Amino acid sequence: MKLKRNIQHILFLLIVLTSTGANAQELYVLHVNGNIVNTTNNTNLAVGDVITKSTSLNFASNDSKAIVIGTESGKMLLDGSKITATPDGEFMSLVTDVLFPVNSNKQMSTRSVTFDTIHHVSDYFNGAPYVFIADSIILEIDSIKYKLDDEKMMAIRFSDGDNVYNRWIPNYGNNQVIIMPDSLFKGAVTEKIEVVDLYYVIKATRDVKPIGSFIPVFINQHKLKEELLSLKTFLNNNTKTPEQEVERELYQYILDIYGKTDYRIFKNWVVQEGII
Secondary structure (H helix, E strand, C coil): CCHHHHHHHHHHHHHHHHHHHHHHHEEEEEECCEEECCCCCCEEEECCCCCCCCCEEECCCCCCCEEEEECCCCCEEEEHHHHHCCCCEEEEEEEEHHHECCCHHHHHHHHHCCCCCCCHHHHEEEEEEEEEECCCEECCCCCCCCCCCEEEEEEEEEEEEEEEEEEEEEEEEECCCEECCCHHHHCCCCHHHCEEEEEEECCCCCCEEEEEEEEECCCCCHHHHHHHHHHHHHHHHCCCCCCHHHHHHHHHEEEEEEEEHHHHHHHHHHHCCCCC
């Protein structure tokens, strides 16, 4: 009887260990750029899918990429550019051969990016990517350094390769400006905009002072919501992450994958969309 109990105990441990090992190998898909086919079931890789390191993938091109997350690995990049094409021109690979760590911008997260005053605009708009995740952004400007009225305004200048655009950023009262991406970049091919330069302009004296620049990142809000919900589901089902920490992980995801965005704007948007 004792021997039987010991055997049952050993079998139970083996089942638990096997299950734990399998879960540790699972990778949850958070983001897909381009077309990647899972050859196991011959379907396109999609947000929410679960794969393993031994899954075989067929990348439509070597610039196709995906972001996955595992309980042990954290966020990882599936990078099609690391694959050498076959004689037939296909980019085939096992997951494990194209799996690389995502460079996490912890410094940016620690600073809790918020636009409190344009006094530090050269640090805030410092040439790095800036992510637009809302229809409008209201920024409060330091009235001592940059007084705003009908004769003193903020402006941007950018090119989409074919045309150069000069646009005023509308004042919003109380020394604030409102940035509405749809109108501010209307008519331009946004995919071709490499950098946006920001200026403080005094019309009477024609004084134009450069005060910063940024690389605009325009996100499909439906796609971003899907990705954040997938990440939230993974964290809730596979980790013991507190609710407040889940929110920070969602914010960190945007910083890591897309670029800088204002934390308060992010918080308002995820609440509005019912993500948290």
